[in-house]
Amino acid sequence: MIRLEFSESDITALDYERYHHPHPHVQRKMEVLYLKSQGLSHQEIRRLCRIKSKTTLVTYLREYEAGGIAALKQLNFKGSPSQLNEHIPSLKAHFEAHPPRTSAEAGAEIERLTGIKRSPTQIKAFLKRMGLKPRKVGYVPGKAATPEKRVEQDAFQTEELEPRLAEAQAGERALFLWMLPTLSTGLTWAFSGASVASS
Numbered sequence: 001m002i003r004l005e006f007s008e009s010d011i012t013a014l015d016y017e018r019y020h021h022p023h024p025h026v027q028r029k030m031e032v033l034y035l036k037s038q039g040l041s042h043q044e045i046r047r048l049c050r051i052k053s054k055t056t057l058v059t060y061l062r063e064y065e066a067g068g069i070a071a072l073k074q075l076n077f078k079g080s081p082s083q084l085n086e087h088i089p090s091l092k093a094h095f096e097a098h099p100p101r102t103s104a105e106a107g108a109e110i111e112r113l114t115g116i117k118r119s120p121t122q123i124k125a126f127l128k129r130m131g132l133k134p135r136k137v138g139y140v141p142g143k144a145a146t147p148e149k150r151v152e153q154d155a156f157q158t159e160e161l162e163p164r165l166a167e168a169q170a171g172e173r174a175l176f177l178w179m180l181p182t183l184s185t186g187l188t189w190a191f192s193g194a195s196v197a198s199s
Helices: 008-020 024-037 042-049 054-072 083-097 103-114 120-129 147-169
Strands: 138-140 173-182 186-195
Touching (some): 008 024, 024 042, 042 054, 103 120
Antiparallel strands (some): 138 186
């Protein structure tokens, strides 16, 4: 049995990183060490984390023993880096100026600009790695039943929707409209817009 000492700050960091670290392999290592810090046996940790090899578990524990949490965050995969990495600065600037509507559109644009084709899953991961996030969709609901809700809807229309439509007409925003069926109102308008950076 490998005996390790855990400070309160390390336990807190392990608990956070097992859910929030961007790489799932590192999350798994953090989970193993967090469970170890809670006094679970190696057999129970392997069962909970679905680790088949004792060697894998011992490797994670030895990594922590040698270098703490920083060592767990290192990814020592062998293999070549993505060809897209050298294009990150130019692609990020391009997408900030011309936000793609979908990951498929982003993939087509990446292929056009770099000649490199990737699957939709790889494109999503690459965009996330560049620090780009998907935009949220807003909804324009059907006519509200109560006077208070109608006031809220009118304010939304005049303060948010109409200015965005005006920006779209001026070419300063991309705006997409479609109809979504709902149970309560029959049909609801939805919109999605992406601001265009001003030069």
